[in-house]
Amino acid sequence: MSHNSGTRTLVSQAQLRRGKGKYLYWTLLGLVVAGFTLVFIGPLYWMVTGALKTGQEIAQTPPTLWPRHPDVSNYTNAWSNLNLSKLLFNTFYYAIGAVLFQLVFDTAAAYSLSKLRPVLGNVVLGAMLATLMIPVIVLIVPQYVTVIDLPIVHASLINQPLAIWLPLVANAFNIFLLKRFFDSIPEDLMSAAQVDGAGPLRTLWSIILPMSRPILGVVSIFSVTYVWKDFLWPKLVMPDGSTRTVSVGIVAFSGGSSVNEVIAASVIAAIPTVIIFLIFQRNIMSGLTAGSVKG
Amino acid sequence: MATMTAPGTTEQLTRSASPARSRGRRNRKIRDNVTGYAFLIGAILCFALFTWYPMIRGIIMSFQRTRRGVTTWVGWDNYTRIIADPSFWPAWRNTVYFTVLALVIGYAVPFFVAILLNELRHAKGYLRVLVYLPVMLPPASALFLFKFYAYDPSDAGLFNAILTFLHLPTSQWMQSPGATMPAMVIASTWMNMGSAVLIYLASLQNIPGELYEAAELDGAGLWRRIWNVTIPQTRLILGLLAMMQIVATMQVFIEPLILANGAGTQDSATTVAYLIYQHGFYQNDLNGAAALGVIILVALAAFSGVYLRLTTKND
Numbered sequence: 371m372s373h374n375s376g377t378r379t380l381v382s383q384a385q386l387r388r389g390k391g392k393y394l395y396w397t398l399l400g401l402v403v404a405g406f407t408l409v410f411i412g413p414l415y416w417m418v419t420g421a422l423k424t425g426q427e428i429a430q431t432p433p434t435l436w437p438r439h440p441d442v443s444n445y446t447n448a449w450s451n452l453n454l455s456k457l458l459f460n461t462f463y464y465a466i467g468a469v470l471f472q473l474v475f476d477t478a479a480a481y482s483l484s485k486l487r488p489v490l491g492n493v494v495l496g497a498m499l500a501t502l503m504i505p506v507i508v509l510i511v512p513q514y515v516t517v518i519d520l521p522i523v524h525a526s527l528i529n530q531p532l533a534i535w536l537p538l539v540a541n542a543f544n545i546f547l548l549k550r551f552f553d554s555i556p557e558d559l560m561s562a563a564q565v566d567g568a569g570p571l572r573t574l575w576s577i578i579l580p581m582s583r584p585i586l587g588v589v590s591i592f593s594v595t596y597v598w599k600d601f602l603w604p605k606l607v608m609p610d611g612s613t614r615t616v617s618v619g620i621v622a623f624s625g626g627s628s629v630n631e632v633i634a635a636s637v638i639a640a641i642p643t644v645i646i647f648l649i650f651q652r653n654i655m656s657g658l659t660a661g662s663v664k665g
Numbered sequence: 666m667a668t669m670t671a672p673g674t675t676e677q678l679t680r681s682a683s684p685a686r687s688r689g690r691r692n693r694k695i696r697d698n699v700t701g702y703a704f705l706i707g708a709i710l711c712f713a714l715f716t717w718y719p720m721i722r723g724i725i726m727s728f729q730r731t732r733r734g735v736t737t738w739v740g741w742d743n744y745t746r747i748i749a750d751p752s753f754w755p756a757w758r759n760t761v762y763f764t765v766l767a768l769v770i771g772y773a774v775p776f777f778v779a780i781l782l783n784e785l786r787h788a789k790g791y792l793r794v795l796v797y798l799p800v801m802l803p804p805a806s807a808l809f810l811f812k813f814y815a816y817d818p819s820d821a822g823l824f825n826a827i828l829t830f831l832h833l834p835t836s837q838w839m840q841s842p843g844a845t846m847p848a849m850v851i852a853s854t855w856m857n858m859g860s861a862v863l864i865y866l867a868s869l870q871n872i873p874g875e876l877y878e879a880a881e882l883d884g885a886g887l888w889r890r891i892w893n894v895t896i897p898q899t900r901l902i903l904g905l906l907a908m909m910q911i912v913a914t915m916q917v918f919i920e921p922l923i924l925a926n927g928a929g930t931q932d933s934a935t936t937v938a939y940l941i942y943q944h945g946f947y948q949n950d951l952n953g954a955a956a957l958g959v960i961i962l963v964a965l966a967a968f969s970g971v972y973l974r975l976t977t978k979n980d
Contacts (some may be wrong), residue, residue, distance in 0.1 A: 378874025379783055380890055382881065386786075402781060403788050409855075416823060431820040432829075479708035488701025494709065498703045501716040507916040507938045507967065508958040511945045512719035512726060521718070539711035570700050581975040599803045601919050606946065617805040621923065629813045636806035648799040651794055658860060659867035 391556040421445060421634035428630060444628075448635040452623050457616040458642070464534045464604070464615065469590045471535040472544060477586070480548035481574050485560060495549070498542040513537065514606050533607035539635065544589050551585040552578060586659030591650050598643050727956035743956035749858040750953075755932040756940045762846050762912040763936065771854040771861075772910055776903070778858070779865030780895065793866070797859035804856060808923040811852040812839070816924065839925050842933035843944055847935065849920045857913075869895070904976055911968070915961060918942060931936065937961060 385391045400577040420428055421444045448454060483491050517527045517537075527533035555578060563573045581588070597604075597615075604615040614622070616639040624632045647654065702709075730739045747753060782792055799807060815823045816838035827836040836844050876894045885893060896903070918938040921927060923935030927943070937957065945954030 378877055379872075380780065380877055380887065380895065381784055382877070399785055399787055402785065402792065406795045408791055410798055413810055413815065413823070413855075414798075416814055420814055428775050429819065429821050431826065433823070433826050475707035475711065478704040482704035483703045485705060486697065488698040488705065491701065491705075494705065494934065497717065498708075498712055501712065504716070504720060505912055505916050505961060507941055508962050509716060509723065510941065511951050511954045511958055512723035513715055515726070515943070515951060516714065516719050516722065521714070531857075536711050537715040539708055540715045542712075544762035545708065554706075570704070574704075595801060599801075601803075601805060602942070617803045620809070621805050624809065624923075632809055633813060636803075636809045640802045640806040643801045643803065644798070647798065648794075651797070655793065655797070655863060658863050661808055 379480050408564040411435070417633055418637055421630050421637055423630065425487075425628060425630060444630040445638065448627075448631045449640065451631065452619055453611075454616065454619075454635060454638055456612065457614055458639075459619075460613060461598055461615045462642070464531055465594045466595045467531055467535045468538045469593045469636055471539050472541060472589060472593050473586060475539045476541060476544045476589070477548055477579070477582075478574070479580060480552055481570075484549045484552035485573075485578070486570060490605040495545075497562070498540075500542075501540070502542050510602065510606070517607055528607055529610050529613045534604060537603070538593065538596070544593075547589065548585060551582055555581055577653050584653070584656075587650070587653050589644065591654055592657065594646060595643055605626065723955045723958055726733050727959045728954055736968060739952075743952045746950075747953045747956050747960070748795070750940070750944075752928065752932055752935050752940055752943075756937045759846060759933070759935055760915060760917065760937045763850060763917055764911055766850040767853065767910060767914045768907070770850050771858060772907065774854060775858040775861035776865055779862045779869055780891065782862070782868045783866060790951065793863065796862045799856050800859035803857070804919050805923060807856050808852060808920065811848075811855075812924050815852075816848055830833045839934075840930060842930045845925055845929045847932040849917070849924055852924060853917070853920055861910075865899065865900060868899045872898045908969070908972065912965065915965060 381391075386395045419437055419440075422440045422442065423434070424439070424441065427434060427438060482488060483495050517533050519526060527536075559577055560573060563577050568576070573582045599617070600615075601617050601621070605621075608614055608618065610620075611622075619633045620639060622630065623635070627635075727742060727743055728738060729736050730742065731737075778796065782789065782796075785792070817823070817825065818837045820826065820829055820835060820841050822838070824838070828835045838844050838848050872895065874897065877890055880890045880894050916938045917936045921929060921934040921936050921939045922942075927939065928935045941954045941957050941961075944950045944957065
């Protein structure tokens with residue numbers, strides 16, 4: 371937002387441009403930029419460079435700002451000892467699968483609720499939205515019991531990627547977000563497609579989806595970061611060393627490894643989400659506020 | 666009751682006029698509904714299997730006990746057992762304490778940060794990215810950073826180094842029961858405040874500037890303008906986020922697990938969510954854990970009821 375397009379806020383623009391106000395504003399801006407950089411980047415800097423230090427250097431007081439003899443061995447050790455390539459691959463695989471499952475089933479559901487409107491559609495939507503009121507922690511035990519012994523088929527999903535993918539489809543927030551977006555697509559386009567002889571699937575594919583790219587992007591990004599950040603559920607349903615996610619793996623190894631190795635592994639685990647964020651930050655910011663109520 | 670329709674209404678006429686067409690319309694309606702549900706079925710199955718059914722099952726489980734594959738009805742037994750757990754009340758005390766601290770720190774701080782950012786006309790994009798950056802880190806990564814580097818009880822820890830530099834007394838952090846909860850709230854606020862800040866920012870931008878103008882003409886100073894304009898104008902979002910914050914803090918789990926190795930010194934970090942995990946997956950007491958889940962649900966429902974009543978009365 372450029373400074374001359376801004377509307378009036380708490381403090382008037384005129385006041386900020388006058389002598390004393392101007393001076394105060396620039397001081398405050400400097401302080402805020404410096405302070406925020408320190409508070410939000412500082413710890414990350416500490417983490418990345420700390421893992422380059424030896425155990426001895428990290429324990430010394432006062433701490434050194436920059437490692438005296440930068441050494442990447444903590445990173446390489448973490449990579450091989452924790453089998454990070456496998457853990458990262460697992461997490462990536464679960465995240466991509468989660469995106470696909472959510473996109474297919476949640477868009478189809480939202481499309482049905484928004485445009486096809488079958489009988490009792492609103493009741494179904496209500497029952498879905500009601501699940502937003504239930505804290506995740508309340509469901510964790512019965513969900514786990516369901517996953518270890520699926521009703522009717524009596525199969526176990528433990529160590530199966532489906533144990534992560536399928537519960538994520540039951541995401542009322544995504545369906546609501548998508549439905550609201552589809553609601554805004556004019557009905558005329560739908561009837562025009564119908565006149566041209568397009569069935570519901572074709573209408574979804576060639577009219578609705580191309581118009582919904584921004585919201586589909588937001589849903590995908592949130593889905594990837596959710597899987598990447600989640601801890602308790604993957605810990606429960608992916609208990610094996612070979613199926614673990616990276617977060618679960620680091621916590622499992624934290625007891626037996628050196629502090630610097632654990633930190634190095636934490637840095638490596640955080641890199642993918644940070645990169646995603648830096649690339650897609652605009653979409654993330656707009657998606658975050660799109661779902662919230664105007665107040 | 667069924668004799669209300671007088672003969673000769675338009676509906677009756679069309680129906681008797683062309684029964685074939687109306688049957689066609691009915692068939693078409695059925696076909697539309699089948700299509701509609703065909704698109705919905707995947708999501709419905711997932712909801713049924715992973716949220717609707719577990720919800721009911723959790724309640725049923727809380728009244729049952731499974732021993733050697735045999736499930737019996739035990740009434741309130743699981744509830745009395747879980748309440749008798751010596752960690753039960755400390756867990757609730759800690760959780761409520763965490764919630765209150767999180768409301769004081771984790772709720773007020775983002776609001777004032779958002780107000781501050783909204784006033785600045787430069788570097789806005791940069792500052793927003795900074796605030797949201799920790800939200801993107803895997804919590805395990807961020808918490809190890811706090812555990813090993815920031816809350817290191819020796820003088821080499823980041824926080825203790827700062828305190829020493831400022832000539833303030835240092836702390837044992839996670840090893841000192843009194844500091845455990847505040848330390849957890851600080852870490853949690855750092856990690857999560859980004860989304861709250863951005864949501865506040867969006868709602869602050871919707872406040873009409875004329876309101877501030879008018880307040881200023883009436884001689885309202887900075888604080889009065891925040892109190893009488895900003896807060897009432899963002900009341901809806903403030904209320905919503907307070908609610909979300911309370912539900913989120915009820916579920917605090919990974920913070921005690923990583924920062925305090927679970928319960929912490931003298932149960933100082935045990936939370937209700939951690940107790941669920943402990944019972945369900947360590948002590949193999951899934952029924953007790955389910956009962957605790959139901960207790961949380963009832964507590965939250967009661968709380969929301971009171972909260973809604975209080976907030977709607979003010980209107």
